Amino acid sequence: MLRAAGLGLVAVLVAFPLAVLPSPPVSWLAGAAFAVAGAGVVARLVPLVTAGGSLALIAHALALVIARPEADPVAATAFGATLVLLLALVHFAGRAHGAAIGAGVLAAQLRQWLVVVTAGVVATVVLTAGASALGPALAGATLPVMVVAAALGVLLTVAGVIALVARP
Amino acid sequence: MSWRPTTLHVSFLTLAGWALFLGVLTGRADLVVVAIPLIAALVAGRWAAAPPALQIRHEVSADRLFESHGVTVTVTLRADGPAPLVELLEPLPSRVRLERGRHHAFFTLRAGEEVRWEFALRCEGRQRLRLGGPHVRQWGPLGLAVAETRYRAPQTVAVYPHLALLRHPPRPVRTQTFAGNHVSPAQGEGIEPGDVRPFAPGDHVRHVNWRATLRLNTLHVTQHHRERNADVVLLLDTLSEVGPAGETVVDVAVRGAATLAAAYLARKDRVGLIEYGGQLRWVKPGSGRAQFQRLLDTLLDASVVFTYVTRDVDLIPPRILPPQALVVALSPLLDPRFVRAAGDLAARGFDLVVIAVSPVAPARAAVPRGPVADLAARLWALERRAQLDEYRRLGLTVVDWDGVGPLDTVLATLRRPHRRRVLA
Numbered sequence: 001m002l003r004a005a006g007l008g009l010v011a012v013l014v015a016f017p018l019a020v021l022p023s024p025p026v027s028w029l030a031g032a033a034f035a036v037a038g039a040g041v042v043a044r045l046v047p048l049v050t051a052g053g054s055l056a057l058i059a060h061a062l063a064l065v066i067a068r069p070e071a072d073p074v075a076a077t078a079f080g081a082t083l084v085l086l087l088a089l090v091h092f093a094g095r096a097h098g099a100a101i102g103a104g105v106l107a108a109q110l111r112q113w114l115v116v117v118t119a120g121v122v123a124t125v126v127l128t129a130g131a132s133a134l135g136p137a138l139a140g141a142t143l144p145v146m147v148v149a150a151a152l153g154v155l156l157t158v159a160g161v162i163a164l165v166a167r168p
Numbered sequence: 169m170s171w172r173p174t175t176l177h178v179s180f181l182t183l184a185g186w187a188l189f190l191g192v193l194t195g196r197a198d199l200v201v202v203a204i205p206l207i208a209a210l211v212a213g214r215w216a217a218a219p220p221a222l223q224i225r226h227e228v229s230a231d232r233l234f235e236s237h238g239v240t241v242t243v244t245l246r247a248d249g250p251a252p253l254v255e256l257l258e259p260l261p262s263r264v265r266l267e268r269g270r271h272h273a274f275f276t277l278r279a280g281e282e283v284r285w286e287f288a289l290r291c292e293g294r295q296r297l298r299l300g301g302p303h304v305r306q307w308g309p310l311g312l313a314v315a316e317t318r319y320r321a322p323q324t325v326a327v328y329p330h331l332a333l334l335r336h337p338p339r340p341v342r343t344q345t346f347a348g349n350h351v352s353p354a355q356g357e358g359i360e361p362g363d364v365r366p367f368a369p370g371d372h373v374r375h376v377n378w379r380a381t382l383r384l385n386t387l388h389v390t391q392h393h394r395e396r397n398a399d400v401v402l403l404l405d406t407l408s409e410v411g412p413a414g415e416t417v418v419d420v421a422v423r424g425a426a427t428l429a430a431a432y433l434a435r436k437d438r439v440g441l442i443e444y445g446g447q448l449r450w451v452k453p454g455s456g457r458a459q460f461q462r463l464l465d466t467l468l469d470a471s472v473v474f475t476y477v478t479r480d481v482d483l484i485p486p487r488i489l490p491p492q493a494l495v496v497a498l499s500p501l502l503d504p505r506f507v508r509a510a511g512d513l514a515a516r517g518f519d520l521v522v523i524a525v526s527p528v529a530p531a532r533a534a535v536p537r538g539p540v541a542d543l544a545a546r547l548w549a550l551e552r553r554a555q556l557d558e559y560r561r562l563g564l565t566v567v568d569w570d571g572v573g574p575l576d577t578v579l580a581t582l583r584r585p586h587r588r589r590v591l592a
Contacts, residue, residue, distance in 0.1 A: 050179040054186050061190040061199055076198040080205035083183055088209075088310040091176050095255065095274075095311070102275035102283060105253065109276075112252055116212045116309055120205030127204055131197070154188040157207065158181070 002093040006041035009086040010034055010049075013056045016079045020063035029059035037086070044094035046087065053083050077124045081117045088113050171216060171313035180210050180312070213312025220249030220279070226301045226321040235291060235330040235423075238267045243285045243302055247277035253307040256285060258299065263292045263414050291327040293414030294422060294468055299323045328464045329423040334431040336580040338521045340398035340494035348397025349435040358392040365391060399440070399453050399490045400432045402463075403513075405499030405506045406445030409472045411530025420571035421498040421525045422467045427575055428496055429463045440488060441466055444481075444506060446473025450488045481509050494519045500527040501555070514564055521582070524556055526570045 014030040014037075037052020039045075060079065092109060184206040191199035222245060229240040243256060258271045269287030277283060291297055301321035307314055343352040351360045364380050367387030380388040402425045409416040425441065432439045433455060440453030441463050451459075451466050481489070489495070495518050499506050514520045532545045559566050569578045 046176060046179050050182050053179075053183050057183065057186045057190060057199070057202065060202075061194050061196065064196045064198060065194050071197050073198070073201050076201035077205065080187070080202040083202070084180075084205050084209045084310070087176065087179050087183075091311045095307075098270065099255070099257075099272035099274055100270035100285070100287075102273060102285075105274050105276045108252055112309055116209050117205065119212055120208035123208040124201055124204040128201060151192050154192055157188065157203075158185055 002089060002096075003041055003044075006049075006086065006089050006093065007038055009082055009089065010037040010041055010052065013037065013053065013079070013082050013086060014059070016075060016082075017056065017059040017063040019075075020060065020069060021067040023066070026059050026063045026066070029055060029062060033059055041086075041090055041093075044090060044097055046091050046094065049086060049090045053086065073124065073128045077121055080124070081120060084117055084120060085113055088116075171219065171308055171315050173214075174312060174314050176311050177210065177213075180206050184210070209310055210312065213309050216308040216313055217249075219306040219308075219315040220247050220251050222247050222251065222254065222304060222306075224302070224304065224319045224321075226299075226319065226323070228299060228323045228325060230325065231323070232326045232328065233291075234328050235294060238288045238290045239297075239325055240268075240286060240288045241271075241299065244282060245275060245277065245285065246282040247279065249279050251275075251277040251306055252309070253311075255305040255307065256302045257305075258287070258302045260289070261295075261297060261299075263295060264289050264297060265292060266290075291325075293327070293419060294329045295327050296468065297325040297327050299325065326465070326468055328468060329419070329426040331430050332423070332427045332574055332576065334427050334576045334579070336576055336582070337428055337431040337435075338494065338496060338579060338582055339584045340400065340437075341519045341584065342492040342494070343394075343396035343398050344438070344492065346397045346436075348395060348437060350396055350398050350437075352394040352396040354394050354396070355391045356394040358394045360393040360395070362391040362393050364388050397435070397455070398432075398437045399493035400428075400437050401440045401442060401453060401489055401493045401495045402428060403442050403444055403495055403497040403499075403510075404467075404470055405497065405501075405503065406443050406470055406472050407503035407506050408500065410500070410502070410527045410534065412534045415530055415533060417500040417502075417525050417527045417530050417571070418470060418472060420530065420569075421500070421523075422470050424498050424523060424525065424569065424571075424575050426464060426467055428498075429460060429467075433460050439463060440493070442484060442488065443470050444479075444509060445470075446475035446477075448479050448483060450484065452488055453490065453493065478505050481512055489518075491518070494521070497522045498525060499523075500525050501552075501559075502527055507559075510564065511562065520565060522559070522564055522566045523575070523578075524552075524566050524568050526552065526568060528552065529570055529572055 014034045017026050017030050033052050033055035036055055037049050040048025040052055184203040187199050187203035187206065191197065225244040227242045233239055241258060245254065245256070254275045254277060256273050260266065260271055267288040267290040271287050273285050275283050301319040303318050305314055305316045340350060343350050355362055364377050365388065367376065367389050371389045375389040377388045377390040404421055404425050406418055409418040411417055429439050436455060438453040438455045439459065441451040443449040443466065449466065451462050495513055497510050497520065499522065501507055501524050510520065510522055528545055528549050532541070535541050556566050556568055567578055567582055569575060
């Protein structure tokens with residue numbers, strides 16, 4: 001059951017880039033992502049799923065660059081939420097394989113994952129709304145300044161998250 | 169217990185990093201948005217409440233059992249606060265297999281809730297099974313944090329060798345003075361009829377043999393043989409062993425020794441044990457349940473200890489090896505030191521029966537099958553048969569046991585000399 005759910009999430013994941021641009025380079029990458037992540041789900045290996053998820057992200061980026069559609073925060077949030085659910089599911093499936101599962105464990109896990117995903121969605125909505133409000137104020141900024149600021153922001157975000165999770 | 173991050177963080181960080189990097193590289197805000205749920209999950213995983221305290225009770229259904237029996241392990245778990253995901257893992261020692269249930273389980277507990285987890289184990293081979301208690305893990309949200317501890321409840325279960333039914337243990341030639349089940353050569357009170365002799369003053373009327381009296385015209389009485397017990401000493405060869413773990417010749421010999429001990433003790437005999445190997449250990453002959461427990465405990469620890477030192481049977485005190493005792497030796501007869509010791513005992517007049525446990529089948533089980541291995545096994549079996557015939561020619565009573573078939577069938581064919589008429 002967990003494997004079927006995982007494969008379903010992988011299918012949803014690769015559907016995002018294909019929905020943006022169902023053309024050969026993107027579909028090849030999406031196919032590779034499906035194969036790798038699917039293998040990870042079947043073998044219950046989180047590193048393989050991570051690799052598959054990375055490929056799906058690259059395919060999505062490629063599709064966005066080639067097709068240049070309007071920014072879609074809802075689809076992007078759903079993509080991120082799918083990645084979270086997929087990783088959590090495969091990690092749990094790998095741990096619980098061959099073990100006795102007590103009553104209510106699966107329901108409790110599902111509830112917990114949905115709460116975390118909902119928190120992620122709420123955070124996305126808040127940040128997107130904040131960014132929309134901040135957008136007009138930054139309209140005059142030149143492009144290199146924006147890129148440097150964004151890169152700095154990314155670096156600070158990643159460093160902050162690493163520091164947070166590595167804290168004893 | 170406190171939370172520590174798991175390796176799942178690396179996966180979340182990798183994907184979030186990719187999304188942010190690609191977002192900056194391509195200038196697409198969508199990709200930056202993809203990273204937000206991942207980062208939110210990481211933060212949520214870090215902000216989990218402290219793991220609740222757990223109360224664990226670990227119970228084992230028996231502390232002593234035989235190879236063919238199982239043991240049930242029951243773990244009762246109670247959480248002081250809500251525990252979203254608790255993982256329990258009882259590590260299984262070697263040569264133990266799961267008979268029922270799982271030794272790895274996941275539970276979700278509400279505050280104050282109690283759950284019972286049960287599984288049954290079966291031990292393959294004699295051993296002192298050590299169960300140390302379960303490993304306990306509490307998982308945080310999404311499996312991003314874990315709190316781990318080991319519940320220590322060391323419990324030892326003695327798994328004794330399997331006891332087979334034995335109806336025909338080797339009959340001792342000499343008996344002792346206490347009441348038992350063996351017909352003694354000595355005459356006296358008993359139910360086994362012996363000689364008929366003329367009546368003498370003091371004889372009971374109920375012993376008068378009326379048929380002989382009528383025929384001979386003088387009073388004759390029937391004498392009876394006494395039923396007496398015997399001293400039996402089991403001599404276990406632990407100088408060498410072959411075969412896979414749990415099924416070596418020593419294991420087979422130990423099973424045989426336990427079966428013989430149970431059979432003789434049930435016949436009210438006194439049974440002792442000598443472990444003749446790298447270490448010379450013994451149990452003084454005795455009878456009763458406590459003696460059976462002593463013998464089983466000694467047999468449980470019987471193992472091969474390598475040594476170059478040859479210990480003579482002279483070292484064994486007479487109270488351990490009484491001169492009138494029946495000595496039943498269980499050995500694969502692979503080590504010449506044991507063959508010499510057995511020959512020495514026979515030469516000294518001990519009533520000796522050697523049960524030669526065949527090493528061919530255990531050795532065959534330990535090597536992969538093939539025509540060369542088959543041929544070698546057949547040649548070895550032939551050579552061994554010739555060797556046993558040679559021992560028989562030297563005067564040893566040798567019974568060949570392959571260790572697979574029942575010992576009772578093998579011993580049923582054993583012919584023992586009668587000594588009823590030796591003593592009057």
